[in-house]
Amino acid sequence: MQKRILFISRHAPYGSSIAREALDAVLASAAYDQQISLLFMDDGVFQLLAEQDPGSIGQKSFASMLSVLPLYDVTNIFVHKQSIQTRGIKPDEILLVDAQIIDSEEVHRLLTQQDQLLSF
Amino acid sequence: MHRVFFYRDGVYNANQLLTPPQDEPNLSKDWQQLALKHEIDLVVCVAAALRRGVLDQAEANRYDHLTHNLANHFEISGLGQLLDAALSSDRLVTFGA
Numbered sequence: 001m002q003k004r005i006l007f008i009s010r011h012a013p014y015g016s017s018i019a020r021e022a023l024d025a026v027l028a029s030a031a032y033d034q035q036i037s038l039l040f041m042d043d044g045v046f047q048l049l050a051e052q053d054p055g056s057i058g059q060k061s062f063a064s065m066l067s068v069l070p071l072y073d074v075t076n077i078f079v080h081k082q083s084i085q086t087r088g089i090k091p092d093e094i095l096l097v098d099a100q101i102i103d104s105e106e107v108h109r110l111l112t113q114q115d116q117l118l119s120f
Numbered sequence: 121m122h123r124v125f126f127y128r129d130g131v132y133n134a135n136q137l138l139t140p141p142q143d144e145p146n147l148s149k150d151w152q153q154l155a156l157k158h159e160i161d162l163v164v165c166v167a168a169a170l171r172r173g174v175l176d177q178a179e180a181n182r183y184d185h186l187t188h189n190l191a192n193h194f195e196i197s198g199l200g201q202l203l204d205a206a207l208s209s210d211r212l213v214t215f216g217a
Contacts, residue, residue, distance in 0.1 A: 003206070003207055005203075005206060017128070017171065018128065021127065021128050021167075021168060024167060024199060025127070025199055025202065028198065028199035028200060028202075028203065029199070029202075029203045031200075032200075032203050032207070034203075034207065116206045116212045117212075117214075118202075118206070118212070118214060119214060120128075
């Protein structure tokens with residue numbers, strides 16, 4: 001039986017490896033034929049900015065890493081509306097065009113629908 | 121309970137060179153005792169461990185390191201072990217994230 005697993009990514013893309021390791025966990029899980037969803041909230045929404053140029057700090061752009069998600073059939077991607085609003089990010093600055101922008105109430109509903117939650 | 125999966129900075133628990141002061145607990149040793157007593161898997165994510173310098177003998181050989189430091193009763197494996205546990209367990213409890 002398939003399980004519904006939601007990954008929650010809540011931290012900025014650079015400065016620590018947490019965002020990268022969250023993405024690694026999502027991609028590894030995508031191979032298991034489960035109902036995988038991914039939610040960006042809090043500072044995690046900074047990962048989604050299309051314009052990222054971290055070359056000067058010796059990092060690869062997170063935008064290009066996130067762009068592999070559709071290739072792994074990870075298409076249930078959610079972005080917390082209030083998180084982008086409070087950080088001054090507009091929906092058209094977000095890299096994953098198919099991501100659904102949902103408010104706190106919908107986030108709550110999303111959480112209650114899952115079998116397992118993994119938060120990073 | 122059947123598995124503890126060490127990911128991100130959690131892999132430091134598997135470093136056998138941890139040497140806390142004598143009046144502080146040695147969490148690595150505590151994990152080992154817990155695993156022995158209750159027959160629990162202690163699984164360490166290979167990618168997170170390599171990034172933080174926690175290697176078993178096989179990984180040390182693979183990367184030409186002279187030494188290895190994975191503590192007893194821990195095993196190095198992949199993220200698949202986390203998902204496998206998530207699928208076969210009715211509860212998944214996460215600490216530290």
